[in-house]
Amino acid sequence: LGELLDALDRTATAADGRRVRDVITTHQALQPFDPRNFEAGVLTPARPFSFDPLSYAGALAASGPRTEPGPVVRRALPAPDSGDVDLVDLRRLLTHPARGFLRQRLQVALTRGEEEPADALPVELDGLEKWAVGERVLHERLAGLSPAECIALERQRGGLPPGPLSEGLLREIGHQVDGLLLATTLEREYEPEAHDVDIALADGTRLAGTVTGVRGDTVLSLTYSKLSARHRLLAWIDLVALTVGRPDREWRAAAVGRGRGKGAVRSVFDPLPMAEATAALEELVALYRAGLCSPLPVPIKTAAAYAERRNNTDTPTAREGAAREWLSGMFPGEQDDPEHVLLYGEKAPLSRLIEERPEPGEGGPGWHRDETDRFGLLARRLWSRLLDAEVTVQT
Numbered sequence: 001l002g003e004l005l006d007a008l009d010r011t012a013t014a015a016d017g018r019r020v021r022d023v024i025t026t027h028q029a030l031q032p033f034d035p036r037n038f039e040a041g042v043l044t045p046a047r048p049f050s051f052d053p054l055s056y057a058g059a060l061a062a063s064g065p066r067t068e069p070g071p072v073v074r075r076a077l078p079a080p081d082s083g084d085v086d087l088v089d090l091r092r093l094l095t096h097p098a099r100g101f102l103r104q105r106l107q108v109a110l111t112r113g114e115e116e117p118a119d120a121l122p123v124e125l126d127g128l129e130k131w132a133v134g135e136r137v138l139h140e141r142l143a144g145l146s147p148a149e150c151i152a153l154e155r156q157r158g159g160l161p162p163g164p165l166s167e168g169l170l171r172e173i174g175h176q177v178d179g180l181l182l183a184t185t186l187e188r189e190y191e192p193e194a195h196d197v198d199i200a201l202a203d204g205t206r207l208a209g210t211v212t213g214v215r216g217d218t219v220l221s222l223t224y225s226k227l228s229a230r231h232r233l234l235a236w237i238d239l240v241a242l243t244v245g246r247p248d249r250e251w252r253a254a255a256v257g258r259g260r261g262k263g264a265v266r267s268v269f270d271p272l273p274m275a276e277a278t279a280a281l282e283e284l285v286a287l288y289r290a291g292l293c294s295p296l297p298v299p300i301k302t303a304a305a306y307a308e309r310r311n312n313t314d315t316p317t318a319r320e321g322a323a324r325e326w327l328s329g330m331f332p333g334e335q336d337d338p339e340h341v342l343l344y345g346e347k348a349p350l351s352r353l354i355e356e357r358p359e360p361g362e363g364g365p366g367w368h369r370d371e372t373d374r375f376g377l378l379a380r381r382l383w384s385r386l387l388d389a390e391v392t393v394q395t
Helices: 002-011 020-024 053-063 087-095 097-105 127-142 147-157 163-183 229-245 274-293 300-311 315-326 338-344 374-389
Strands: 192-200 206-215 218-226 252-258 264-269 390-394
Touching (some): 002 020, 087 206, 087 229, 097 338
Antiparallel strands (some): 192 206
16 A cells, blocks of 8 residues: 555645645544544544444543543442352452452453563573572472573573573572572471362352462461562461361461562461461451451552551551552552552552551451551451461571
8 A cells, every 4th residue: 555655756746736645545543532533524534434423422421621530349249159169269359459359250360461481592581580590499409400401491591691690690599599498398298289278158148269389287378579568478378277177187388488688588387276277267257258358458469467566566667668569669569560550540658558447347345456557457367367376487
């Protein structure tokens, strides 16, 4: 088409001296709700181009006054029909309540753009790329590969800087992986197993699922990442489920990740009394069900930071610690998660979470009565038992 227009321009000119292409070319609207589609004589002579009523309504709305969008959920939704709980769903919702509500209740999944592979030869890796290499090497070592075999595999993938430029990086990653393996020597004497649980809850419903990564009597969560609130909470959920669902053994849990320098950090949970585990499980399930009715305002890092300080009676700095995890600065905070942007708005302040009032049934006996907002109540409900049982060891 471009060649045809070029040929017409070289062959003739319009009567008014313009190029032929400027006279005969019509630039169609890219969207069906473009107002030009409905203006007579703009895209086609003497009449509108489109007569679609739905697109016309869109054109009217697009040309009207702009208003800020309201909240996605204005009030709590009714409880779902099925009362049974899948352990996988519970883990996913409690570790990211906003995403869990959108996906599990509203069936909404936010898309994330995929970056094109870089054409340039890598000279150095960013933080995420280093983590990906470290995570792969860790799992390869767990599968029995030697350090030399892991290095050969990484070089064959083509993502490392060439030649000597990658040697320092591989040494650093190798030392950190060795530290993580050393910190889990006792647990790794046992082969990983999976245990099914099917638990009758107090209200007659059931919680069912499979706990994986169990070595001996210990639920082991091992990651190349720095030990985070998410890893600790997942280990706690699995420990509580195993303790209640398989009472024939005394279960432990350990979440292990990178700490400062080349060392590792262990978050350890000793066996729980059955009454404590049962109460914890009922609370976790209740939080999960509440999270299917409305998004729980407890982003995992933000809520953990708040609950840890409140658990240590460091009240004045509790919200300061929560704000450091929520707000974006040199690094993105949880406020920039796409799900949080959708639910709370662009660059929402921490007050957006704190201003939510408790739902019926939240607060009262068994809750922390010194909390007045929903964020504080739910953060401590989710984290207090975990924090009371947790022992952190830096190796």
